[in-house]
Amino acid sequence: MSALFEQFVLESRELLEAAGAALLRLERDPGDTIAVNDLFRALHTLKGATALFDMAPFTRMVHAGEDALMAVRDGRVAMTGELADRLLELLDTGAAWVDGLELSQSLPDDADARARAQEAGLRAALGGPVESADGGTPTGFAWVGELPEAERAKAAGRTVTAIAYDPAEDCFFAGDDPLDLCRRIPDLLLLRIESARAWPPLTNLDPYRCTLRFRALSGAPKDELTRLFRGVPDQVLLASVAIPALAAEPAPLAAPDSLATAMLREQARILGLPGSHDETAARRAAVLRAVRNILAAEGRNAEGAALELAAEGPTDALIRCIETLADGPAVVAPSAPAVPASQARRALRVDAERMDRLMALVAELVVAKGSLPYLARQAQEGHSADALAQGIKEAHGRIDSIVGELQDAVLRLRLLPLSRVFDPLTRLVRDTARRLGKPVELHLSGGETEADKDILDILGEPLLHLVRNGLDHGIEPPERRRAAGKPEVAALRVQAFQDSGGVVVEVSDDGAGIDAAAVRRKAVATGALTAEQAAALTEAEALRLIFLPGLSTSDSVSDLSGRGVGMDAVRGAVERAGGRVEVSSTPGVGTRFRLVLPLTMMVTRMVTVETAGALYGFPVTLVTGMQRIPHGAIRRMKHAESVVVQDAVVPLLRLRRLLNLPEDERERSGEAVLLVDLGGQPVALVVDALQERADVVLKPMTGLLARLRGYAGTAVLGDGRLLLALNLRELL
Amino acid sequence: MPIRFEEKTARFEGACTIDEAIPLTEWLCSVAEPRLDLGGCTALHTALLQVLLAAGRPVAVPPEDTFLKGWVMPVLGKR
Structure with a gap:
């Protein structure tokens, strides 16, 4: 993939995302002119970029979107939900194509048909058949507008089909005769x-290489011409255009050309002029300078990117790009500078400052390292052990503090704002609320809170689940809200903030709340609990049952949620990231989910325990307490053991049994017990000995070991011993 | 024989095909003041048109054929 193409993929994604965000703003407030302009600018730049790579369907589709927007901007059409749906669909198709382009570098086979369908859909949403006659000149046909009057005399006042036929250089070998095709x-x-291009001297001419281009106008309908050129669909562009009557009122085709437009067109023409290699190269540089200046003078710097892209490509592409630029400025309001707000997408962009800090620390480390050879020399010369130990301790202290800072600096490199996972929610809420017919206002806050890239990757999916669930099950239909005396427009809040070393994300709604009694009944019905067990649960514990696999309180399975897989998956994902989920709900008032996540996954805080001579670790986030429990306090019911902790009966498990290790035969007065919270189910775990906490860098199990699901990973402790991190849920 | 090469004149007759491209190029290169007679030409292959355009020689006798006269001659005349 060429660098140019890579750039295109990256940029189109950003443009599509920017367009999506602007569209949502526009739908919320149809009078938002900044949003219209942002959207228009994004589409226009995208159109220019696609034109660079000869992706006619893509260009056509974006152009159709641009047309629709122009109608909105001019006040000819109102921004309706229907139109927004169409435009979002268009952006989705575009995004899918970009993904495909990244993989296969080509558009799907049905691209042309899809583009046409989008075009037709938009036209329908705009109300009435708007042939491209009123939508400006299609891309690649700027020349139609520039025809001298004498040449277009025959076509004046008619809607004709414009043909741009650029035969492939080797078309003669395929038996094509382009001139003959034009004759027909x-x-x-x-x-x-x-x-x-310019003609070489006759002696150097390769007569078997076609370098001619054909531009034609025909009175025949486009379909008929499509049939005629069916053998060379990749070399021909067809478009219906209306040619204004001669000496008529301002041409609707190329609107009243501004000076800038005329100048840009002229630049494109100059580029197309024949000439020697040196001449064209010099001309190209001059043209680029001129176009840049024109854009700058017009306040269209934002479009400069497309130009610079094109400037690296072949001359044809550059000409096309300049023609697109000449087709019209993307924005009318020069006051709004292009702010690609979501630049931190996909590619990890790092603050220069953070990079500098890293460099400075590495430099310090190099200096600190320098003291070690000196100490080695002292040892060799037989200095006293005390003095040596002192020196080593000092060196260790220095290096330790630098390494600590280095670790922190590296972690910071990976920190990204949560807005990355928040942004897609706007679209999700909008679409879902529309589908369900529930008016919802989404309040996002704390998007600037930072978390590790890996955490963000894991957070995205659960967040979507929670928001979707809130919309589907939490928020009541408008009639019921009205009856309950609540505002008709429901409020869905997603907020993030930092809390003692972790990130907290809360998703709350002002909906019906979760019916704890219903959850209990459901749990009993699915056989997860007995009726007695269910009755013994507190309200909070009953609510936590929704995180059990296969438990959904919704009776109907909608296409959104309610299959009972969602909440289980949410809990799983969050716990894999070393975090936990909490839920609280008040019937009739609303529900709040709270995701507590570690700031980073690179360093995990573990509680270490010793059992049968080996060290095992549990994430601190799951451990709620450590106790010594006398033997007498353990109750036995056949094989099941339990213990009362804080007035609650908690099942007691023994790690040795879970790991199939031999029983501990030693005589002890009591048991060392670790209290672990397994998604709402407290468990007491008997271990041989409790040890200190440790910050470790967990390495996941790889290869054959990856199948051992009871282990979350391994870590090497400071003293060189190996720690096995356990995944307790898998062991039970 | 669609193109007859005489000493100083090339006469185009009927449908002139791509087979003539190389002979025409060679002939144009070898003759000092070539005279082009397209009068009888009814069809001109794109490759031949390219050779004529690259050579940039005036056409002495324009073709009778409407398509060639109407759309191709203006381009040839410009050179």
Whole structure:
């Protein structure tokens, strides 16, 4: 993949995302002119970029979107939910194509049909058949507007089909005769034969290489011409255009050309002029300078990116790009500078300051390292052990503090704002609320809170689940809200903030709340609990049952949620990231989910325990307490053991048994017990000995060991011993 | 024989195909003041048009054929 193409993929994604965000703003407030302009600018730049790579369907589709927007901007059409749906669909199609392009570098086979369907859909949403006649000149047909009057006399006042036919260089070998094909164009109104480049001296001419380009106008309908050119669909562009009557009122085709437009067109023409290699190179540089200046003078710096992209490509592409620029400024309001707010997407962009800090620390480390050879020399020369130990301790202290800071600096490199996972929610809420017919206002806050890249990757999915669940089950239909005396527009809040070393994300709604009694009944019905067990649960414990696999309180399975897989998956994902989920709900008032996540996954805080001579670790986030429990306090019911902790009966498990290790035969007065919270189910775990906490860098199990699901990973402790991190849920 | 090469004149007759491209190029290169007679030409292959355009020689006798006269001659005349 060429660097240019890579850039295109990256940029189109950003443009599509920017367009999506602007569209949502526009739908919320149809009078938001900044949003219209942002959206228009994004689409326009995207159109220019796609034109660079000869992706006609893509260009056409974006162009159709641009047309629709123009109608909105001019006040001809109102921004309706229907139109927004269409435009979002268009952006989605575009995004899917970009993904495909990244993989296969080509558009899907049905791209043309899809583009047409989008075009037709938009036209329908705009109300009425708007042939491209009123939508400006299609891309690649700027030349139609520039025809001298004499040449377009025959076509004046008619809607004709414009043909741009650029035969492939090797088309003669395929048996094509482009001139003959042009001869067969029905109702030919105009034919221009141009050379793609300057003619070499006759002795150097390769007569078998086609370098001619054809531009034609025909009175025949587009379909008929499509049939005629069916053998060379990749080399021909067709478009219906209306040619204004001669000496008529301002041409609707190329609107009243501004000076800038005329100048840009001229630049494109100059580029197309024949000439020697040196001449064209010099001209190209001059043209680029001129176009840059024109754009700058027009306040269209934002479009400069497309130009610079094109400047690296072949001349044809550059000409096309300049023609697109000439087609019209993307924005009318020069006051709004292009702010690509979501630049931190996909590619990890790092603050220069953070990079500098890293460099400074590495430099300090190099200096600190320098003291070690000196100490080695002292040892060799037989200095006293005390003095040596002192020196080593000092060196260790220095290096330790630098390494600590270095670790912190590296972690900071990976920190990204949560807005990355928040942004897609806007679209999700909008679509879902529309589908369900529930008016919802989404309040996002704390998007600037930072968390590790890996945490963000894990957080995205659960967050979508929670928001979707809130919309589907939490928030009541408007009638019920009205009856309950609540505002008709429901409020869904997603907020993030930092809390003692971790990130907290809360998703809350002002909906019906969760019916704890219903959850209990459901749990009993699915056989997860007995009726007695269920009755013994507190309200909070009953609520936590929704995190059990296969438990959904919704009776109907909608296409959104309610299959009972969601909440289980949410809990799983969050716990894999070393965090936990909490839920609280008040019937009739609303529900709040709280995700508590560690700031980073690189360093995990573990409680270490010793059992049968080996060390095991549990994430601190799951451990709620450590106790010594006398033997007498343990109750036995056949094989099941339990213990009363804080007035609650908690099942007691023995780690040795869970790991199939031999029983501990030693005589002890009591048991060392670790209290662990397994998604709402407290468990007491008997271990041989409790040890200190440790910050470790967990390495996941790889290869064959990856199948051992009871282990979350391994870590090497400071003294070189190996720690096995356990995944307790898998062991039970 | 669609193109007859005489001493100083090339006469185009009927449908002139791509087979003539190389002979025409060679002939144009070898003759000092070539005279082009397209009068009888009814079809001109794109490759031949390219050779004529690259050579930039005036056409002495324009073709009768409407398509060639209407759309191709103006381009040839410009050179």
